[in-house]
Amino acid sequence: MEPLVKTQNLNLAFGGVVAADQINFELHEGERLAVIGQNGAGKTTFINICTGYLKPDSGTVYFAGKDITALSPRKIVRLGMGRSFQLPQLFTEHTVSECIQIAAASRNTRLSYFQPLSRLADRREVEETLELVGLSQDADALSVDLPEGKKKLLDVAMALSLRPRLLIMDEPTSGVASEDKHSLMQLVMDALEQRKVTSWFVEHDEDIVARYATRVAAWISGKIAADGSPSEVLNNPLVRSAVLGDH
Numbered sequence: 001m002e003p004l005v006k007t008q009n010l011n012l013a014f015g016g017v018v019a020a021d022q023i024n025f026e027l028h029e030g031e032r033l034a035v036i037g038q039n040g041a042g043k044t045t046f047i048n049i050c051t052g053y054l055k056p057d058s059g060t061v062y063f064a065g066k067d068i069t070a071l072s073p074r075k076i077v078r079l080g081m082g083r084s085f086q087l088p089q090l091f092t093e094h095t096v097s098e099c100i101q102i103a104a105a106s107r108n109t110r111l112s113y114f115q116p117l118s119r120l121a122d123r124r125e126v127e128e129t130l131e132l133v134g135l136s137q138d139a140d141a142l143s144v145d146l147p148e149g150k151k152k153l154l155d156v157a158m159a160l161s162l163r164p165r166l167l168i169m170d171e172p173t174s175g176v177a178s179e180d181k182h183s184l185m186q187l188v189m190d191a192l193e194q195r196k197v198t199s200w201f202v203e204h205d206e207d208i209v210a211r212y213a214t215r216v217a218a219w220i221s222g223k224i225a226a227d228g229s230p231s232e233v234l235n236n237p238l239v240r241s242a243v244l245g246d247h
């Protein structure tokens with residue numbers, strides 16, 4: 001089967017800092033990849049290169065067999081590679097329901113200031129998306145007023161409205177109280193499974209990684225130092241000492 005994402009010999013340095021060091025990587029449809037690594041290991045840089053926010057010094061990124069290295073983030077999203085951010089990117093003056101309407105409408109149209117929001121997207125689609133992530137009760141709340149966990153869910157729901165094949169999530173549980181992390185991840189993962197979306201998420205919480213990933217890749221100094229099943233990678237001595245901080 002052709003990989004959904006493939007990178008070949010990807011390199012990027014910021015001055016003397018090598019943030020991506022000859023990365024060869026493949027992700028297949030249906031995988032749930034957790035990426036782990038210490039701060040500064042290069043996890044976000046790699047995501048930024050794959051999603052078009054940064055251009056590599058050398059190397060190639062393919063999505064579903066197509067070379068996307070030179071494409072803009074907007075074009076890459078339209079091909080089916082979705083992304084949510086560490087700090088949710090919401091339309092802060094709009095309600096939860098309106099945020100979904102805008103995201104769904106931007107799938108097909110260029111948005112205009114002069115178009116009423118109510119005409120932008122199918123009402124039933126918006127309701128289904130809200131239900132999928134458990135936000136039906138919050139439809140009329142301003143997105144800016146949501147607690148952090150619900151902001152993350154709304155961010156994911158907006159990304160899903162673009163009908164991605166893959167959703168890349170940079171620290172989906174960061175800023176969320178530890179007792180709420182599992183329920184948040186459960187909702188997100190159930191939603192992705194229902195929509196048959198492959199996932200790749202950066203995560204620092206080892207319990208979350210072990211519970212929700214089918215594969216783990218550990219980053220050290222711009223390189224993938226270990227890549228395999230959660231039990232294999234989380235028990236790897238190098239990963240335990242250099243990534244997870246065991247002494």
Ligand SMILES: Nc1ncnc2c1ncn2[C@@H]1O[C@H](COP(=O)(O)OP(=O)(O)OP(=O)(O)O)[C@@H](O)[C@H]1O
Nearest residue numbers: 014017018019037038039040041042043044045046
């Ligand atoms: N735009 C930039 N300009 C200069 N250096 C950068 C830039 N972006 C990242 N870096 C550097 O590249 C290295 C990798 O950073 P990156 O943000 O990818 O790490 P990370 O693993 O995602 O870390 P974190 O867990 O803190 O988000 C770091 O040394 C960082 O300081």
